[in-house]
Amino acid sequence: MLDVRRMQVLRAVVTSGSVTAAAANLGYTPSAVSQQINALEKEAGIALLERHGRGVRPTAAGVLLTEHAELIGRRVAEAETALADLRAGRTGQVAVRYFATAGAELVAPALARFRREHPGVRVDLRIAEGARTDPEADVTLVVRPRGAATEDGLRLVHLADDPYRAVLPKGHRFADRRVVDLAELADEPWVGSERPGPCLDAVLEACAAAGFTPDIAVECEEYATAQGFVAAGLGISLVPLMGLGSRHPNVVVRRLRGPEPVRSIHAAVRESSRALPAVRGLLTALQEAWGADATKRPGSARATSPTA
Template sequence: MIDVRRMQILRAVVGSGSVTAAAARLGYTPSAVSQQVATLEKEAGIALLERVGRGVRPTAAGLLLTEHAAAIGRQVAEAETALADLREGRTGRLSVRYFATVGAPLVAPALARLRRDRPGVRVELRLTGSSDPLPEVARGEADLALVVRPHEGSVDGVRLEHLLDDPYRAVLPKGHPLATRRVVDLAELADEPWVRSEWPGPCLDAVVDACAAAGFRPDFVVDSEDYATAQGFVAAGLGIGMIPLTGLRSPHPGVVVRKVRRPEPVRAVHAAVRDTAPDTPALRGLLDALRDAAVQ
Protein backbone atom coordinates (compact mmCIF):
# COMPACT_ATOMS: atom_id res chain seq x y z
CA MET A 1 0.00 0.00 0.00
CA ILE A 2 1.31 3.43 -0.93
CA ASP A 3 1.85 5.77 2.00
CA VAL A 4 0.09 9.13 1.52
CA ARG A 5 2.59 10.98 3.72
CA ARG A 6 5.48 9.76 1.57
CA MET A 7 3.58 10.90 -1.52
CA GLN A 8 3.61 14.43 -0.10
CA ILE A 9 7.36 14.18 0.48
CA LEU A 10 7.78 13.12 -3.15
CA ARG A 11 5.65 16.08 -4.19
CA ALA A 12 7.96 18.42 -2.24
CA VAL A 13 11.04 16.91 -3.92
CA VAL A 14 9.53 17.27 -7.38
CA GLY A 15 8.38 20.80 -6.65
CA SER A 16 11.77 21.83 -5.23
CA GLY A 17 13.84 20.08 -7.89
CA SER A 18 16.24 18.49 -5.37
CA VAL A 19 16.27 16.37 -2.24
CA THR A 20 18.27 19.00 -0.36
CA ALA A 21 15.82 21.80 -1.15
CA ALA A 22 12.85 19.59 -0.23
CA ALA A 23 14.51 18.66 3.06
CA ALA A 24 15.02 22.31 3.94
CA ARG A 25 11.40 23.07 3.06
CA LEU A 26 10.04 20.17 5.13
CA GLY A 27 12.42 20.52 8.05
CA TYR A 28 13.94 17.07 7.50
CA THR A 29 17.51 15.97 6.82
CA PRO A 30 18.36 15.11 3.19
CA SER A 31 19.04 11.51 4.17
CA ALA A 32 15.62 11.20 5.79
CA VAL A 33 13.96 12.51 2.62
CA SER A 34 15.97 10.12 0.47
CA GLN A 35 14.97 7.20 2.69
CA GLN A 36 11.28 8.12 2.46
CA VAL A 37 11.43 8.36 -1.32
CA ALA A 38 13.30 5.03 -1.54
CA THR A 39 10.63 3.37 0.59
CA LEU A 40 7.90 4.87 -1.59
CA GLU A 41 9.61 3.48 -4.70
CA LYS A 42 9.53 0.03 -3.09
CA GLU A 43 5.84 0.43 -2.33
CA ALA A 44 5.17 1.57 -5.92
CA GLY A 45 7.42 -1.08 -7.44
CA ILE A 46 8.89 1.40 -9.91
CA ALA A 47 11.44 4.24 -10.00
CA LEU A 48 9.95 7.63 -9.20
CA LEU A 49 12.93 9.98 -9.61
CA GLU A 50 15.94 10.24 -11.89
CA ARG A 51 19.01 12.38 -11.40
CA VAL A 52 19.58 15.38 -13.67
CA GLY A 53 22.82 17.21 -12.91
CA ARG A 54 22.70 18.24 -9.26
CA GLY A 55 18.97 17.82 -9.03
CA VAL A 56 16.25 15.28 -9.77
CA ARG A 57 13.21 15.10 -11.95
CA PRO A 58 10.21 12.76 -11.78
CA THR A 59 9.79 9.72 -13.95
CA ALA A 60 6.39 9.13 -15.51
CA ALA A 61 5.42 7.16 -12.39
CA GLY A 62 6.82 9.92 -10.15
CA LEU A 63 4.83 12.56 -12.02
CA LEU A 64 1.68 10.46 -11.72
CA LEU A 65 2.05 10.10 -7.94
CA THR A 66 2.92 13.80 -7.62
CA GLU A 67 -0.31 14.78 -9.38
CA HIS A 68 -2.33 12.49 -7.11
CA ALA A 69 -0.49 13.87 -4.06
CA ALA A 70 -1.49 17.39 -5.12
CA ALA A 71 -5.12 16.30 -5.47
CA ILE A 72 -5.01 14.63 -2.05
CA GLY A 73 -3.47 17.78 -0.57
CA ARG A 74 -6.31 19.89 -1.97
CA GLN A 75 -8.93 17.46 -0.62
CA VAL A 76 -7.32 17.44 2.82
CA ALA A 77 -7.27 21.25 2.84
CA GLU A 78 -10.94 21.34 1.81
CA ALA A 79 -11.79 18.80 4.53
CA GLU A 80 -9.96 20.88 7.13
CA THR A 81 -11.82 24.02 6.04
CA ALA A 82 -15.18 22.21 6.10
CA LEU A 83 -14.39 20.77 9.53
CA ALA A 84 -13.44 24.20 10.86
CA ASP A 85 -16.69 25.66 9.48
CA LEU A 86 -18.66 22.88 11.16
CA ARG A 87 -16.75 23.23 14.43
CA GLU A 88 -17.29 27.00 14.53
CA GLY A 89 -20.98 26.68 13.62
CA ARG A 90 -20.70 28.33 10.20
CA THR A 91 -22.21 25.20 8.62
CA GLY A 92 -24.16 22.22 9.88
CA ARG A 93 -27.57 20.60 9.87
CA LEU A 94 -30.23 20.55 12.59
CA SER A 95 -33.38 18.47 12.73
CA VAL A 96 -36.16 20.19 14.70
CA ARG A 97 -39.64 19.03 15.79
CA TYR A 98 -42.31 21.50 16.89
CA PHE A 99 -46.06 21.76 17.52
CA ALA A 100 -48.29 24.17 15.67
CA THR A 101 -49.03 26.88 18.22
CA VAL A 102 -45.36 27.63 18.93
CA GLY A 103 -44.57 27.93 15.23
CA ALA A 104 -45.32 31.63 14.86
CA PRO A 105 -44.25 33.01 18.28
CA LEU A 106 -41.14 30.86 18.87
CA VAL A 107 -39.92 28.83 15.90
CA ALA A 108 -40.26 31.45 13.16
CA PRO A 109 -38.29 34.26 14.89
CA ALA A 110 -35.70 31.79 16.22
CA LEU A 111 -35.03 30.35 12.76
CA ALA A 112 -34.92 33.82 11.23
CA ARG A 113 -32.21 34.80 13.72
CA LEU A 114 -30.30 31.55 13.16
CA ARG A 115 -30.41 32.09 9.39
CA ARG A 116 -29.10 35.63 9.86
CA ASP A 117 -26.33 34.65 12.29
CA ARG A 118 -25.39 31.30 10.75
CA PRO A 119 -26.57 31.24 7.12
CA GLY A 120 -24.68 28.01 6.38
CA VAL A 121 -26.69 25.98 8.91
CA ARG A 122 -29.55 24.00 7.36
CA VAL A 123 -32.63 23.21 9.46
CA GLU A 124 -35.03 20.34 8.79
CA LEU A 125 -38.32 21.40 10.38
CA ARG A 126 -41.13 18.94 11.03
CA LEU A 127 -44.54 19.41 12.65
CA THR A 128 -45.23 16.74 15.28
CA GLY A 129 -49.02 16.85 15.50
CA SER A 130 -50.20 14.43 18.20
CA SER A 131 -47.04 12.31 18.26
CA ASP A 132 -44.47 12.58 21.06
CA PRO A 133 -41.11 13.70 19.63
CA LEU A 134 -39.06 12.83 22.73
CA PRO A 135 -38.21 9.29 21.53
CA GLU A 136 -36.85 10.78 18.30
CA VAL A 137 -34.66 13.14 20.30
CA ALA A 138 -33.48 10.32 22.57
CA ARG A 139 -32.53 8.19 19.53
CA GLY A 140 -30.69 11.08 17.90
CA GLU A 141 -33.16 11.28 14.99
CA ALA A 142 -34.00 14.87 15.97
CA ASP A 143 -31.60 17.41 17.45
CA LEU A 144 -34.25 19.48 19.22
CA ALA A 145 -37.96 19.32 19.89
CA LEU A 146 -40.41 21.78 21.40
CA VAL A 147 -42.64 20.00 23.88
CA VAL A 148 -45.08 20.62 26.70
CA ARG A 149 -44.04 19.03 29.99
CA PRO A 150 -44.75 19.94 33.65
CA HIS A 151 -41.15 20.33 34.75
CA GLU A 152 -37.69 20.89 33.32
CA GLY A 153 -34.87 18.45 33.99
CA SER A 154 -33.93 15.14 32.40
CA VAL A 155 -36.34 12.48 31.12
CA ASP A 156 -35.08 9.20 29.63
CA GLY A 157 -31.83 10.71 28.41
CA VAL A 158 -33.43 13.93 27.17
CA ARG A 159 -32.77 17.32 28.78
CA LEU A 160 -35.71 19.73 29.04
CA GLU A 161 -34.98 23.46 29.07
CA HIS A 162 -37.90 25.69 30.05
CA LEU A 163 -38.76 28.38 27.52
CA LEU A 164 -42.10 29.86 28.55
CA ASP A 165 -45.33 29.37 30.49
CA ASP A 166 -48.38 29.49 28.25
CA PRO A 167 -51.54 30.33 30.27
CA TYR A 168 -54.96 29.10 29.18
CA ARG A 169 -57.90 31.37 28.59
CA ALA A 170 -61.61 30.63 28.83
CA VAL A 171 -63.29 30.86 25.44
CA LEU A 172 -67.01 31.65 25.76
CA PRO A 173 -69.74 32.18 23.19
CA LYS A 174 -70.85 35.78 22.86
CA GLY A 175 -73.88 36.33 25.04
CA HIS A 176 -72.73 33.83 27.67
CA PRO A 177 -73.60 35.01 31.22
CA LEU A 178 -69.90 35.13 32.15
CA ALA A 179 -68.90 37.05 29.02
CA THR A 180 -69.28 40.37 30.82
CA ARG A 181 -66.63 39.40 33.37
CA ARG A 182 -62.96 40.30 32.86
CA VAL A 183 -61.75 37.32 34.91
CA VAL A 184 -63.54 34.03 35.50
CA ASP A 185 -62.99 31.68 38.43
CA LEU A 186 -62.36 28.20 37.06
CA ALA A 187 -64.94 26.68 39.41
CA GLU A 188 -67.62 28.81 37.73
CA LEU A 189 -67.20 26.65 34.62
CA ALA A 190 -67.77 23.35 36.45
CA ASP A 191 -71.35 22.85 35.26
CA GLU A 192 -70.75 23.97 31.67
CA PRO A 193 -70.52 21.64 28.69
CA TRP A 194 -66.93 21.73 27.41
CA VAL A 195 -65.39 21.64 23.94
CA ARG A 196 -62.13 19.69 24.09
CA SER A 197 -59.49 21.41 22.00
CA GLU A 198 -56.49 19.27 23.00
CA TRP A 199 -55.24 15.81 22.15
CA PRO A 200 -54.88 13.57 25.21
CA GLY A 201 -51.44 14.33 26.61
CA PRO A 202 -49.53 16.98 28.56
CA CYS A 203 -51.55 19.93 27.18
CA LEU A 204 -54.91 18.42 28.11
CA ASP A 205 -53.44 17.29 31.44
CA ALA A 206 -52.67 20.92 32.32
CA VAL A 207 -56.37 21.79 31.94
CA VAL A 208 -57.76 18.69 33.64
CA ASP A 209 -55.34 19.02 36.57
CA ALA A 210 -56.33 22.68 37.09
CA CYS A 211 -60.00 21.71 37.04
CA ALA A 212 -59.31 18.97 39.59
CA ALA A 213 -57.66 21.57 41.83
CA ALA A 214 -60.86 23.65 41.49
CA GLY A 215 -62.94 20.63 42.55
CA PHE A 216 -64.43 19.25 39.33
CA ARG A 217 -63.79 17.31 36.15
CA PRO A 218 -64.79 19.00 32.87
CA ASP A 219 -67.67 17.45 30.94
CA PHE A 220 -66.37 17.25 27.37
CA VAL A 221 -69.31 17.03 24.98
CA VAL A 222 -67.45 17.86 21.76
CA ASP A 223 -63.97 16.78 20.66
CA SER A 224 -61.86 18.95 18.36
CA GLU A 225 -58.41 18.44 16.90
CA ASP A 226 -57.38 22.11 16.69
CA TYR A 227 -58.01 25.45 18.33
CA ALA A 228 -59.65 27.11 15.33
CA THR A 229 -62.27 24.35 15.03
CA ALA A 230 -62.83 24.39 18.79
CA GLN A 231 -63.59 28.12 18.64
CA GLY A 232 -66.14 27.43 15.92
CA PHE A 233 -67.93 24.93 18.14
CA VAL A 234 -67.89 27.41 21.02
CA ALA A 235 -69.22 30.21 18.78
CA ALA A 236 -72.07 27.88 17.77
CA GLY A 237 -73.04 27.55 21.45
CA LEU A 238 -72.09 23.89 21.85
CA GLY A 239 -69.97 24.52 24.92
CA ILE A 240 -67.14 26.55 26.41
CA GLY A 241 -63.46 26.01 25.66
CA MET A 242 -60.08 26.39 27.27
CA ILE A 243 -57.31 27.41 24.84
CA PRO A 244 -53.72 28.50 25.54
CA LEU A 245 -52.76 32.07 24.79
CA THR A 246 -50.46 31.06 21.91
CA GLY A 247 -53.45 29.35 20.28
CA LEU A 248 -55.56 32.50 20.34
CA ARG A 249 -53.65 34.66 17.89
CA SER A 250 -56.78 34.85 15.69
CA PRO A 251 -59.89 34.73 17.91
CA HIS A 252 -63.16 33.70 16.26
CA PRO A 253 -65.54 36.68 15.93
CA GLY A 254 -68.27 34.70 17.68
CA VAL A 255 -66.39 34.18 20.95
CA VAL A 256 -65.03 36.19 23.86
CA VAL A 257 -61.77 35.36 25.60
CA ARG A 258 -61.42 35.76 29.36
CA LYS A 259 -58.65 35.23 31.89
CA VAL A 260 -59.05 32.36 34.34
CA ARG A 261 -58.01 32.17 38.00
CA ARG A 262 -58.16 29.95 41.09
CA PRO A 263 -56.23 28.29 39.53
CA GLU A 264 -55.07 29.48 36.14
CA PRO A 265 -54.28 26.50 33.88
CA VAL A 266 -50.78 26.84 32.43
CA ARG A 267 -48.77 24.64 30.12
CA ALA A 268 -44.98 24.82 30.26
CA VAL A 269 -43.15 24.81 26.92
CA HIS A 270 -39.65 23.32 26.86
CA ALA A 271 -36.87 22.73 24.37
CA ALA A 272 -35.82 19.09 24.47
CA VAL A 273 -32.29 18.02 23.51
CA ARG A 274 -30.44 14.75 24.01
CA ASP A 275 -28.37 14.62 27.20
CA THR A 276 -25.36 13.35 25.27
CA ALA A 277 -25.76 15.68 22.29
CA PRO A 278 -22.53 17.55 21.40
CA ASP A 279 -22.67 21.21 22.42
CA THR A 280 -22.24 22.50 18.88
CA PRO A 281 -22.37 26.23 18.07
CA ALA A 282 -25.33 25.62 15.72
CA LEU A 283 -27.45 23.88 18.38
CA ARG A 284 -26.39 26.40 21.02
CA GLY A 285 -27.29 29.25 18.65
CA LEU A 286 -30.76 27.82 18.05
CA LEU A 287 -31.39 27.38 21.79
CA ASP A 288 -30.31 30.97 22.45
CA ALA A 289 -32.61 32.20 19.69
CA LEU A 290 -35.55 30.24 21.12
CA ARG A 291 -34.93 31.66 24.60
CA ASP A 292 -34.86 35.20 23.23
CA ALA A 293 -38.04 34.62 21.22
CA ALA A 294 -39.77 33.30 24.35
CA VAL A 295 -39.24 36.55 26.24
CA GLN A 296 -40.40 38.87 23.45
Protein backbone atom coordinates (compact mmCIF):
# COMPACT_ATOMS: atom_id res chain seq x y z
CA MET A 1 0.00 0.00 0.00
CA LEU A 2 1.27 3.44 -0.88
CA ASP A 3 2.07 5.79 1.99
CA VAL A 4 0.14 9.05 1.46
CA ARG A 5 2.68 11.12 3.40
CA ARG A 6 5.52 9.84 1.22
CA MET A 7 3.49 10.72 -1.85
CA GLN A 8 3.36 14.32 -0.60
CA VAL A 9 7.15 14.27 -0.20
CA LEU A 10 7.42 13.08 -3.81
CA ARG A 11 5.16 15.92 -4.90
CA ALA A 12 7.39 18.42 -3.09
CA VAL A 13 10.47 17.06 -4.85
CA VAL A 14 8.83 17.13 -8.29
CA THR A 15 7.44 20.62 -7.72
CA SER A 16 10.74 22.09 -6.52
CA GLY A 17 12.91 20.14 -8.97
CA SER A 18 15.43 18.80 -6.45
CA VAL A 19 15.73 16.85 -3.23
CA THR A 20 17.65 19.68 -1.58
CA ALA A 21 15.01 22.31 -2.39
CA ALA A 22 12.18 20.00 -1.28
CA ALA A 23 14.01 19.32 1.99
CA ALA A 24 14.31 23.06 2.63
CA ASN A 25 10.63 23.61 1.89
CA LEU A 26 9.50 20.72 4.08
CA GLY A 27 11.90 21.40 6.94
CA TYR A 28 13.57 18.00 6.52
CA THR A 29 17.17 17.04 5.80
CA PRO A 30 18.00 15.97 2.24
CA SER A 31 18.86 12.54 3.59
CA ALA A 32 15.42 12.18 5.17
CA VAL A 33 13.73 13.17 1.90
CA SER A 34 15.82 10.65 -0.04
CA GLN A 35 14.86 7.92 2.43
CA GLN A 36 11.17 8.72 1.99
CA ILE A 37 11.48 8.58 -1.82
CA ASN A 38 13.39 5.30 -1.68
CA ALA A 39 10.72 3.77 0.59
CA LEU A 40 7.95 4.98 -1.74
CA GLU A 41 9.71 3.47 -4.77
CA LYS A 42 9.86 0.12 -2.95
CA GLU A 43 6.12 0.38 -2.24
CA ALA A 44 5.40 1.30 -5.87
CA GLY A 45 7.78 -1.30 -7.29
CA ILE A 46 9.07 1.15 -9.89
CA ALA A 47 11.43 4.13 -10.15
CA LEU A 48 9.75 7.46 -9.53
CA LEU A 49 12.62 9.93 -10.11
CA GLU A 50 15.58 10.18 -12.45
CA ARG A 51 18.53 12.54 -12.45
CA HIS A 52 18.25 15.57 -14.70
CA GLY A 53 21.13 18.03 -14.73
CA ARG A 54 21.76 19.09 -11.13
CA GLY A 55 18.31 18.07 -10.05
CA VAL A 56 15.76 15.33 -10.64
CA ARG A 57 12.67 14.88 -12.72
CA PRO A 58 9.79 12.41 -12.40
CA THR A 59 9.48 9.25 -14.39
CA ALA A 60 6.10 8.38 -15.89
CA ALA A 61 5.25 6.62 -12.61
CA GLY A 62 6.48 9.66 -10.69
CA VAL A 63 4.21 11.95 -12.71
CA LEU A 64 1.26 9.63 -12.07
CA LEU A 65 1.79 9.52 -8.31
CA THR A 66 2.46 13.27 -8.16
CA GLU A 67 -0.90 13.97 -9.83
CA HIS A 68 -2.67 11.70 -7.39
CA ALA A 69 -0.77 13.28 -4.48
CA GLU A 70 -2.06 16.68 -5.61
CA LEU A 71 -5.63 15.38 -5.71
CA ILE A 72 -5.23 13.79 -2.28
CA GLY A 73 -3.78 16.99 -0.86
CA ARG A 74 -6.69 18.98 -2.26
CA ARG A 75 -9.25 16.56 -0.81
CA VAL A 76 -7.52 16.60 2.58
CA ALA A 77 -7.63 20.41 2.58
CA GLU A 78 -11.32 20.30 1.66
CA ALA A 79 -11.95 17.78 4.43
CA GLU A 80 -10.18 19.98 6.95
CA THR A 81 -12.26 22.99 5.89
CA ALA A 82 -15.49 20.97 6.06
CA LEU A 83 -14.54 19.64 9.47
CA ALA A 84 -13.78 23.15 10.73
CA ASP A 85 -17.19 24.32 9.46
CA LEU A 86 -18.87 21.39 11.21
CA ARG A 87 -17.04 22.06 14.49
CA ALA A 88 -18.03 25.73 14.28
CA GLY A 89 -21.69 24.93 13.59
CA ARG A 90 -21.69 26.45 10.11
CA THR A 91 -22.62 23.23 8.31
CA GLY A 92 -23.92 19.74 9.03
CA GLN A 93 -27.24 18.17 9.90
CA VAL A 94 -29.19 17.86 13.14
CA ALA A 95 -31.86 15.16 13.42
CA VAL A 96 -34.73 16.26 15.71
CA ARG A 97 -37.82 14.34 16.79
CA TYR A 98 -40.74 16.06 18.54
CA PHE A 99 -44.28 15.34 19.69
CA ALA A 100 -47.28 17.13 18.23
CA THR A 101 -48.25 19.58 20.97
CA ALA A 102 -44.67 20.86 21.30
CA GLY A 103 -44.66 21.83 17.63
CA ALA A 104 -46.37 25.21 17.40
CA GLU A 105 -45.41 26.72 20.76
CA LEU A 106 -41.89 25.34 21.22
CA VAL A 107 -40.32 23.79 18.12
CA ALA A 108 -41.51 26.26 15.48
CA PRO A 109 -40.16 29.47 17.07
CA ALA A 110 -36.97 27.72 18.16
CA LEU A 111 -36.34 26.38 14.67
CA ALA A 112 -36.96 29.80 13.11
CA ARG A 113 -34.31 31.34 15.36
CA PHE A 114 -31.92 28.43 14.80
CA ARG A 115 -32.12 28.79 11.01
CA ARG A 116 -31.31 32.48 11.26
CA GLU A 117 -28.24 31.74 13.37
CA HIS A 118 -27.13 28.55 11.55
CA PRO A 119 -28.31 28.93 7.94
CA GLY A 120 -25.91 26.28 6.66
CA VAL A 121 -27.14 23.52 8.99
CA ARG A 122 -29.91 21.24 7.74
CA VAL A 123 -32.51 20.14 10.30
CA ASP A 124 -34.11 16.74 9.81
CA LEU A 125 -37.35 17.36 11.71
CA ARG A 126 -39.90 14.59 12.19
CA ILE A 127 -42.80 13.98 14.53
CA ALA A 128 -42.54 11.13 17.03
CA GLU A 129 -44.30 9.82 20.12
CA GLY A 130 -43.49 11.98 23.16
CA ALA A 131 -42.88 9.06 25.51
CA ARG A 132 -40.14 7.38 23.46
CA THR A 133 -36.67 8.40 22.34
CA ASP A 134 -35.31 7.86 18.85
CA PRO A 135 -31.80 6.35 18.96
CA GLU A 136 -31.09 7.68 15.46
CA ALA A 137 -31.87 11.31 16.37
CA ASP A 138 -29.47 13.87 17.80
CA VAL A 139 -32.31 15.43 19.83
CA THR A 140 -35.65 13.89 20.83
CA LEU A 141 -38.24 15.92 22.72
CA VAL A 142 -39.76 13.87 25.54
CA VAL A 143 -41.87 14.35 28.65
CA ARG A 144 -40.05 13.18 31.77
CA PRO A 145 -40.14 14.01 35.49
CA ARG A 146 -37.33 16.28 36.63
CA GLY A 147 -34.26 14.22 37.54
CA ALA A 148 -35.47 11.16 35.65
CA ALA A 149 -32.96 8.61 34.40
CA THR A 150 -32.62 7.89 30.71
CA GLU A 151 -31.08 5.33 28.40
CA ASP A 152 -27.35 4.82 27.98
CA GLY A 153 -25.83 7.19 25.47
CA LEU A 154 -28.42 9.93 26.07
CA ARG A 155 -28.47 13.00 28.28
CA LEU A 156 -31.66 14.76 29.38
CA VAL A 157 -31.67 18.56 29.05
CA HIS A 158 -34.62 20.40 30.58
CA LEU A 159 -36.39 22.69 28.11
CA ALA A 160 -39.69 23.84 29.60
CA ASP A 161 -42.33 23.25 32.26
CA ASP A 162 -45.77 23.06 30.66
CA PRO A 163 -48.48 23.64 33.30
CA TYR A 164 -51.95 22.15 32.97
CA ARG A 165 -55.08 24.28 32.90
CA ALA A 166 -58.62 23.40 33.89
CA VAL A 167 -60.93 23.33 30.87
CA LEU A 168 -64.52 23.97 31.99
CA PRO A 169 -67.80 24.32 30.11
CA LYS A 170 -69.13 27.84 29.87
CA GLY A 171 -71.59 28.42 32.72
CA HIS A 172 -69.67 26.12 35.08
CA ARG A 173 -69.80 27.13 38.73
CA PHE A 174 -66.06 27.94 38.67
CA ALA A 175 -66.16 29.82 35.37
CA ASP A 176 -65.92 33.21 37.08
CA ARG A 177 -62.73 32.23 38.94
CA ARG A 178 -59.24 33.21 37.86
CA VAL A 179 -57.73 30.23 39.65
CA VAL A 180 -59.31 26.94 40.71
CA ASP A 181 -58.06 24.71 43.52
CA LEU A 182 -57.41 21.25 42.10
CA ALA A 183 -59.16 19.59 45.05
CA GLU A 184 -62.37 21.41 44.12
CA LEU A 185 -62.55 19.30 40.97
CA ALA A 186 -62.45 16.00 42.87
CA ASP A 187 -66.21 15.35 42.57
CA GLU A 188 -66.49 16.40 38.92
CA PRO A 189 -66.77 13.90 36.06
CA TRP A 190 -63.52 14.09 34.11
CA VAL A 191 -62.79 13.94 30.41
CA GLY A 192 -59.42 12.19 30.09
CA SER A 193 -57.15 14.07 27.70
CA GLU A 194 -54.01 11.95 28.11
CA ARG A 195 -53.03 8.42 27.15
CA PRO A 196 -51.10 6.33 29.69
CA GLY A 197 -47.57 7.65 30.05
CA PRO A 198 -45.58 10.49 31.63
CA CYS A 199 -48.15 13.20 30.77
CA LEU A 200 -50.99 11.32 32.46
CA ASP A 201 -48.66 10.49 35.36
CA ALA A 202 -48.11 14.23 35.97
CA VAL A 203 -51.89 14.77 36.23
CA LEU A 204 -52.53 11.75 38.45
CA GLU A 205 -49.66 12.62 40.79
CA ALA A 206 -51.00 16.16 41.24
CA CYS A 207 -54.47 14.81 41.94
CA ALA A 208 -53.04 12.37 44.48
CA ALA A 209 -51.25 15.26 46.19
CA ALA A 210 -54.62 17.06 46.33
CA GLY A 211 -56.15 13.98 47.98
CA PHE A 212 -58.22 12.32 45.26
CA THR A 213 -58.23 10.13 42.17
CA PRO A 214 -60.13 11.66 39.23
CA ASP A 215 -63.32 9.96 38.02
CA ILE A 216 -62.66 9.54 34.28
CA ALA A 217 -66.10 9.52 32.69
CA VAL A 218 -64.87 9.92 29.10
CA GLU A 219 -61.55 8.83 27.60
CA CYS A 220 -60.34 10.42 24.36
CA GLU A 221 -56.56 10.93 24.62
CA GLU A 222 -56.61 14.03 22.41
CA TYR A 223 -56.79 17.66 23.52
CA ALA A 224 -59.10 19.14 20.89
CA THR A 225 -61.55 16.24 21.24
CA ALA A 226 -61.46 16.57 25.02
CA GLN A 227 -62.54 20.20 24.68
CA GLY A 228 -65.48 19.08 22.55
CA PHE A 229 -66.68 16.71 25.26
CA VAL A 230 -66.26 19.44 27.88
CA ALA A 231 -68.20 21.92 25.74
CA ALA A 232 -71.02 19.36 25.51
CA GLY A 233 -71.23 19.29 29.31
CA LEU A 234 -69.87 15.76 29.77
CA GLY A 235 -67.22 16.75 32.29
CA ILE A 236 -64.16 18.89 32.94
CA SER A 237 -60.68 18.26 31.66
CA LEU A 238 -57.06 19.21 32.24
CA VAL A 239 -55.03 20.26 29.21
CA PRO A 240 -51.42 21.57 29.15
CA LEU A 241 -50.77 25.06 27.83
CA MET A 242 -49.08 23.72 24.72
CA GLY A 243 -52.24 21.76 23.95
CA LEU A 244 -54.47 24.85 24.04
CA GLY A 245 -53.40 26.37 20.73
CA SER A 246 -56.95 25.99 19.45
CA ARG A 247 -59.72 26.63 21.96
CA HIS A 248 -63.33 25.50 21.66
CA PRO A 249 -65.70 28.51 21.78
CA ASN A 250 -67.88 26.90 24.46
CA VAL A 251 -65.23 26.30 27.10
CA VAL A 252 -63.30 28.46 29.55
CA VAL A 253 -59.72 27.88 30.65
CA ARG A 254 -58.63 28.49 34.23
CA ARG A 255 -55.33 28.21 36.09
CA LEU A 256 -54.91 25.58 38.80
CA ARG A 257 -53.27 25.47 42.20
CA GLY A 258 -52.86 23.21 45.20
CA PRO A 259 -50.89 21.82 43.34
CA GLU A 260 -50.62 22.93 39.74
CA PRO A 261 -50.01 19.88 37.53
CA VAL A 262 -46.96 20.37 35.31
CA ARG A 263 -45.39 18.20 32.64
CA SER A 264 -41.65 18.73 32.21
CA ILE A 265 -40.38 18.70 28.65
CA HIS A 266 -36.81 17.61 28.05
CA ALA A 267 -34.49 17.08 25.13
CA ALA A 268 -32.95 13.63 25.10
CA VAL A 269 -29.60 14.41 23.48
CA ARG A 270 -27.21 11.82 22.10
CA GLU A 271 -23.95 12.00 24.06
CA SER A 272 -21.94 11.96 20.82
CA SER A 273 -23.87 15.04 19.59
CA ARG A 274 -23.72 17.21 22.72
CA ALA A 275 -20.42 18.88 21.82
CA LEU A 276 -21.58 20.00 18.37
CA PRO A 277 -22.17 23.79 18.28
CA ALA A 278 -25.25 23.30 16.08
CA VAL A 279 -26.84 21.01 18.67
CA ARG A 280 -25.95 23.38 21.50
CA GLY A 281 -27.44 26.26 19.52
CA LEU A 282 -30.66 24.35 18.93
CA LEU A 283 -30.97 23.47 22.63
CA THR A 284 -30.54 27.13 23.57
CA ALA A 285 -33.20 28.16 21.06
CA LEU A 286 -35.60 25.53 22.45
CA GLN A 287 -35.02 26.60 26.04
CA GLU A 288 -35.62 30.26 25.26
CA ALA A 289 -38.59 29.78 22.92
CA TRP A 290 -41.02 28.84 25.69
CA GLY A 291 -40.13 31.90 27.74
CA ALA A 292 -40.84 34.42 24.96
CA ASP A 293 -44.21 36.23 24.75
CA ALA A 294 -45.73 34.12 27.52
CA THR A 295 -48.72 36.44 27.92
CA LYS A 296 -49.80 35.81 24.32
CA ARG A 297 -50.27 32.08 24.79
CA PRO A 298 -53.68 30.47 25.17
CA GLY A 299 -54.22 29.73 28.86
CA SER A 300 -51.76 32.36 30.10
CA ALA A 301 -52.66 34.59 33.02
CA ARG A 302 -54.15 37.13 30.59
CA ALA A 303 -56.09 34.46 28.73
CA THR A 304 -57.56 33.00 31.92
CA SER A 305 -59.29 36.13 33.16
CA PRO A 306 -62.96 35.68 34.19
CA THR A 307 -64.09 37.21 30.92
CA ALA A 308 -62.26 34.58 28.83
